[in-house]
Amino acid sequence: MTDFLLSCYQHANIGSDCIALVNLALAGSIGMTLVILACALPQYNLWWPSFVILFYVFSVIPTLIMKRSMQSALFGPSYVDLSIFLTMGFIVSSFGLPIVLERCGIIKLGASILTICGNIVVYLTIFGYFLFLDPDETTYGGMA
Known part of the structure; x- marks a missing residue:
């Protein structure tokens, strides 16, 4: 693992981005492992908690669409607020x-707790991606 990080830093000369990407991948893997454990452990053995994975995918779509559309004058601040509202609804x-x-x-308390812990880790990972690896100059919600 250390050799990989060192080679990323030396060859690509983007050390902080490469390390951030590896850390985000590790955090995402941990979050998804918690969700899968909530489904697959023998005492739970129900796959209903895996439906939160759809929310992981749907939660970033309004933000990505709005970030792509910010270059045109067609979308104003109300559309930014709408994308934030939809994203928060999915979360x-x-x-x-x-x-x-x-x-x-339908599911047991332990599966619910594992799923919620997985949600926290995955959404912190998504937030970290937008914060560190996909920066933008816009402010959301009219806040500076």
């Missing part, structure tokens, strides 16, 4: 799904 839904499934008795 809240991914935390709410395991709680609702546990309250209905």
Whole structure:
């Protein structure tokens, strides 16, 4: 692992970006492992918590569309707020799904906790990607 990081730094001359990418990949793997454990452990053995993976994919789509569309004058601040609202809706839904499934008795409490922990790690990874590897000059929500 150390040799890989050293070769990234020496050959590509983008040491901090390469290290950030490796750390984000590790964090994403840990988060997905927690979600898979919530589904696959013998005491749980239900695959309902894996539906949060759809929310992981859908949560970044409004932000990516808005970032691509910011160059045109067609989209204003209200569309930025709409994309933030939709993104937050997907994030809240991914935390709410395991709680609702546990309250209905479909999954057990341990599976719900593992899924929520996986959600935290995956969303921190996505946030880290947008923060470190995909910077932009725009401000969201009219805040400077």
